[in-house]
Amino acid sequence: MRARVVVRLKRGILDPQGSAVKRALEGLGYREVRDLRVGKLLELELDGAASAQARGRLEEMCRRLLANPVTEDFTVEIVEEGTRPNLP
Amino acid sequence: MRARVVVRLKRGILDPQGSAVKRALEGLGYREVRDLRVGKLLELELDGAASAQARGRLEEMCRRLLANPVTEDFTVEIVEEGTRPNLP
Amino acid sequence: MSGAEPKVTLDLAQAHGLTAEEYDRIIRILGREPTFTELGLFSALWSEHCAYKHSKVFLRQLPTRAPHVLQGPGENAGIVDLGDGLALVLKMESHNHPSFIEPFQGAATGVGGILRDIFTMGARPIATLDSLRFGDPEDPKTRYLLGGVVAGISWYGNCFGVPNVGGEVAFAPEYGGNPLVNVMCVGLVRHDRIFRARAEGPGNPVFYVGAKTGRDGIHGATMASAVFEEGAEERRPTVQVGDPFTEKLLLEACLGALETGAVVGIQDMGAAGLACCSSEMPARAGTGMEVELSRVPRRETGMTPYEIMLSESQERMLLVVARGREAEVREIFAKWDLDAVEIGRVTADGMLRVRIEGRLVAEVPVRALTEDAPVYEKPTARPGWLDALVAFDPLSLPAPRDYERALLEILAAPTVASKHWVYRQYDQQVGINTLVLPGSDAGVLRIKGTRKAIALTTDGNGRYVLLDPCQGAALAVAEAARNLTCSGARPLAVTDCLNFGSPERPEILWQFGEAIRGISQACQALEIPVVSGNVSFYNETEGRAILPTPIIGMAGLLEEAEWRTTQWLKNAGDRIALIGPEAVSLGGSEYLATFGRRLGGRLAPLDLRLERDVQSACRAAIEAGLVASAHDSAEGGLAVALAEAAISGPEELGVEVALPSGGRLDLVLFGEGPSRILASVPPAAERHFESLMREWRVPWRFIGTVGGNRFTLRVGGEVVINVPVERIAHAWRTGFERYLV
Amino acid sequence: MKFGVVIFPGTWSDCDFHYVIGEVLHQPVRYVWHRDTDLSEYDCVILPGGFSYGDYLRAGAVAGRSPVVGALGDFVARGGLVLGSCNGFQILCEATLLPGALMRNECLQYRCQSTHVVVENAELPFTRGLRPGQVLKLPISHGEGKYYADLETLRHLKARSQIVFRYCTEAGEVTKEANPNGSVENIAGVVNEEGTVLGLMPHPERAAEAAVGGTDGLLLFHSLIGSLVEDGSFLKR
Ligand SMILES: Nc1ncnc2c1ncn2[C@@H]1O[C@H](COP(=O)(O)OP(=O)(O)O)[C@@H](O)[C@H]1O
Numbered sequence A, B: 001m002r003a004r005v006v007v008r009l010k011r012g013i014l015d016p017q018g019s020a021v022k023r024a025l026e027g028l029g030y031r032e033v034r035d036l037r038v039g040k041l042l043e044l045e046l047d048g049a050a051s052a053q054a055r056g057r058l059e060e061m062c063r064r065l066l067a068n069p070v071t072e073d074f075t076v077e078i079v080e081e082g083t084r085p086n087l088p
Numbered sequence C: 001m002s003g004a005e006p007k008v009t010l011d012l013a014q015a016h017g018l019t020a021e022e023y024d025r026i027i028r029i030l031g032r033e034p035t036f037t038e039l040g041l042f043s044a045l046w047s048e049h050c051a052y053k054h055s056k057v058f059l060r061q062l063p064t065r066a067p068h069v070l071q072g073p074g075e076n077a078g079i080v081d082l083g084d085g086l087a088l089v090l091k092m093e094s095h096n097h098p099s100f101i102e103p104f105q106g107a108a109t110g111v112g113g114i115l116r117d118i119f120t121m122g123a124r125p126i127a128t129l130d131s132l133r134f135g136d137p138e139d140p141k142t143r144y145l146l147g148g149v150v151a152g153i154s155w156y157g158n159c160f161g162v163p164n165v166g167g168e169v170a171f172a173p174e175y176g177g178n179p180l181v182n183v184m185c186v187g188l189v190r191h192d193r194i195f196r197a198r199a200e201g202p203g204n205p206v207f208y209v210g211a212k213t214g215r216d217g218i219h220g221a222t223m224a225s226a227v228f229e230e231g232a233e234e235r236r237p238t239v240q241v242g243d244p245f246t247e248k249l250l251l252e253a254c255l256g257a258l259e260t261g262a263v264v265g266i267q268d269m270g271a272a273g274l275a276c277c278s279s280e281m282p283a284r285a286g287t288g289m290e291v292e293l294s295r296v297p298r299r300e301t302g303m304t305p306y307e308i309m310l311s312e313s314q315e316r317m318l319l320v321v322a323r324g325r326e327a328e329v330r331e332i333f334a335k336w337d338l339d340a341v342e343i344g345r346v347t348a349d350g351m352l353r354v355r356i357e358g359r360l361v362a363e364v365p366v367r368a369l370t371e372d373a374p375v376y377e378k379p380t381a382r383p384g385w386l387d388a389l390v391a392f393d394p395l396s397l398p399a400p401r402d403y404e405r406a407l408l409e410i411l412a413a414p415t416v417a418s419k420h421w422v423y424r425q426y427d428q429q430v431g432i433n434t435l436v437l438p439g440s441d442a443g444v445l446r447i448k449g450t451r452k453a454i455a456l457t458t459d460g461n462g463r464y465v466l467l468d469p470c471q472g473a474a475l476a477v478a479e480a481a482r483n484l485t486c487s488g489a490r491p492l493a494v495t496d497c498l499n500f501g502s503p504e505r506p507e508i509l510w511q512f513g514e515a516i517r518g519i520s521q522a523c524q525a526l527e528i529p530v531v532s533g534n535v536s537f538y539n540e541t542e543g544r545a546i547l548p549t550p551i552i553g554m555a556g557l558l559e560e561a562e563w564r565t566t567q568w569l570k571n572a573g574d575r576i577a578l579i580g581p582e583a584v585s586l587g588g589s590e591y592l593a594t595f596g597r598r599l600g601g602r603l604a605p606l607d608l609r610l611e612r613d614v615q616s617a618c619r620a621a622i623e624a625g626l627v628a629s630a631h632d633s634a635e636g637g638l639a640v641a642l643a644e645a646a647i648s649g650p651e652e653l654g655v656e657v658a659l660p661s662g663g664r665l666d667l668v669l670f671g672e673g674p675s676r677i678l679a680s681v682p683p684a685a686e687r688h689f690e691s692l693m694r695e696w697r698v699p700w701r702f703i704g705t706v707g708g709n710r711f712t713l714r715v716g717g718e719v720v721i722n723v724p725v726e727r728i729a730h731a732w733r734t735g736f737e738r739y740l741v
Numbered sequence D: 001m002k003f004g005v006v007i008f009p010g011t012w013s014d015c016d017f018h019y020v021i022g023e024v025l026h027q028p029v030r031y032v033w034h035r036d037t038d039l040s041e042y043d044c045v046i047l048p049g050g051f052s053y054g055d056y057l058r059a060g061a062v063a064g065r066s067p068v069v070g071a072l073g074d075f076v077a078r079g080g081l082v083l084g085s086c087n088g089f090q091i092l093c094e095a096t097l098l099p100g101a102l103m104r105n106e107c108l109q110y111r112c113q114s115t116h117v118v119v120e121n122a123e124l125p126f127t128r129g130l131r132p133g134q135v136l137k138l139p140i141s142h143g144e145g146k147y148y149a150d151l152e153t154l155r156h157l158k159a160r161s162q163i164v165f166r167y168c169t170e171a172g173e174v175t176k177e178a179n180p181n182g183s184v185e186n187i188a189g190v191v192n193e194e195g196t197v198l199g200l201m202p203h204p205e206r207a208a209e210a211a212v213g214g215t216d217g218l219l220l221f222h223s224l225i226g227s228l229v230e231d232g233s234f235l236k237r
């Protein structure tokens, strides 16, 4: 089973890296970028089939380690075997 | 218009961060994680509507700045105004 | 013998960088066609990078012996005695090509490689230095490369936990297509804990330890020996990624394993990976080795024997363990969560045998891969263009109208300006030994448990070497020694990194040979042995070579840590002395590069005996406690050296200096010449200082006084520069960073 | 006073703390392995600087979930003191033994430099030898030292005097220029509500001898040692 975890800075928390990338893009002439934020994508390969329990465990992993609750939000997505992944 | 860029390490390129996180999850008892790789998610807010041209420019941004062609692959996804984002 | 491997032909051998003669030679050695894996072994070990085939005949000239040398060239690093049962391990390496292709990872893995060279000798790394060269600072590509390289060095060294105590950054358009990233590392070891890369004792098991093997950098060794062509960026997939965390674990585990006494020999898997280790280690010991590749820990599937042997995955080592003591070694690596797998054993018959799943895929005499690799004595030729270049007279250019502005501009030139932007990204203190941080002539570290300290520096000036390779290289040695002297240290040993273009061109090889001659002369005259080093050839892009750039890394000893001296002025009222000869030149100078945008002219002469005496006199004054600061006069000449002394310390101090007229003003102020040291002497020490200088019979004079808040320079009685010190400080502090925003 | 210095895979200030405590202060000190959970023999446990677990994912994240850190709660409850410097501070925040989080430096670069910090709370066992408003010169060396806490937490911290150090100028002014990493309100160090767990980004062990970095860091150690002698009850277990 495959799963994806996205960890993002909480809304309202400054993202200096995002701002720096935005400025660099502007410098290259991409003035259409109004906002840019950088997050983390963790792609996991898990033993066993997709199940409600698996999602629960993934969320637990996020709460216990993968995301820092002070600064970050997370979302968990399970990519069912054989289905086309949602994320391009 | 909103867009998402996912930047991943190329296949075969060492991902020390992914391995360390996998080991840490194992240490916490999550032995079901067979593989874990860490990538970047850039979420952009762009002026103008979604268009073929916008995608072209995003891909160009990736080639020129957002992804390191030596070590990383990228994918671009345009999130149409009003639609539910693919990514949870 | 082989399975489904490609058939080896002359074409394939040539595609691997071997010549037709070399391929014939392989067939003669083996008595048959090589297997594909064997071809890989030969191509890697006979590459310039591993075999030194173009440089060996020259390197033999270097003076490598001295009573305090415990290990000269031929091992992973050189070793010198520090007394008190301690020894210093030192080595410098280049990672130029990988850093051009991927600056962050290229530079990072360069740091990783040199650290392993030090701890394979049993030493704990205590400091690094980095010597960098980039192209035109105005070029955006330079900014990208510089940012990436510095970030990569910072990431790897900081994460591993080794302080960076010095280095250099210089710019010249000739490095635009081929930057230089040379990293030096030193480590500390007790005499009875020194280890060598030897596979002694037939029957002893061979252990693979550290990170898993992937397909990283499979053509790395061959790549480092290939000239860059347009489209070099296409070669990118071979890039290696560093993991400083694993390296730190490897350090602790290796030192722990060596401490048990169960380890017989150890070598890091650097360039040419397992191929290199499994042939060099038995070759040094006169033994052989067998390895079974199916036991090698891998992180990718389907790897062929060729790939496993040639992979340059980082953070791996090969250990030979005393038979019967395997468990002790395994236990230590397990404690640090690292793989330690027995993959083979030492044999007595001088052969390297490589098997996978029991199937033999290579069987080669280890000597054939190492000592018996081809050595060439290729033609050399003095370049025809050199005469015209040297004949150029810098004084044929008009003199500047405003010398204050000239000084400010040269202080803000990125090669001269403060490199604070760079080294504030490096940890400089971990280990709490750093007595003098980056920013003075040399970094100084105390040796805990003794009264001693060591001083470290790297130096080299490609412009000088282009104009006169022999003297230019000698000047690098002289300057490195002078930097150590100014810090209060007696030079102990050299490690070098010789960066040149393609040795297949006679004029490049001539430069190389001349440079070796110059290093040898200077090392002999100053009595400093060369104990290790590295040659980096093929530093060219599209036929244009870099400036010939031998970098000299040098370590020195202070018997008393208290002797350490920094370059900046300390107290108002101190007298400023200039020790050394008058002769200077604008040939190859920073001034000429900044204002004339030219490289040409003749160098001021170097008198090695005088150099030695000036340094001895300076050290004597330091050891007698007569000197508050000492600073070497280098790029930018006397005016720049004075300015640096005034502004580089924690407190800016003004000076009033009067110089005798000696030709055109720009020559007096900005002319560069060897053997010159600026020292500041407290009034109470003046008399003693004078008599000491007379005793040493060196040219010297007091040229001014410290004090006030203005930088005032008179030449022949006339005021030529008179500016507030904070103005020159501002120019110098912001000169580098303005290119990086 | 008996100190324990914790070693995680990737720690590198362990030897420096050990050296300063043992060789400069002549106090008993031992290393504690990250898998150890018996801390009963120590009065003070130190979490040193370095890159535990490579600081992959987030600085201090993995170490914050290690067995030894899991044992710190009990250790503190029984009267022990904990000092986390640099990576140690990051670990303490990740383990929620201290409030807030340490994020990537605002300049997005690593910073190794000398800083000044002003003492805000001089009533702790770590700081009782200092004066409120006293300025200390301490070096920093980190890439993720920007302290962050939300407004609610900040209010809480202030109400209970939990902000111990702020970055300042040599003269003691808390200014933007004196802030090396973008920390909220220049915060360089905080303590838990009970005043027994201190985290700070600077390296006091690098300022414990005149020859290397000055002696201001030593004042913290002297406070610690002094507070045990004068006030054994504080640490009574
Ligand atoms: N320029 C040089 N001067 C002195 N010794 C050198 C020089 N170049 C190489 N050596 C020595 O030759 C040996 C092989 O060097 P090298 O191949 O660079 O080692 P590594 O395997 O670490 O890359 C080393 O002992 C090195 O010290």
Ligand SMILES: [Mg+2]
Pocket: C049, C093, C534, C535
């Ligand atoms: Mg080499």
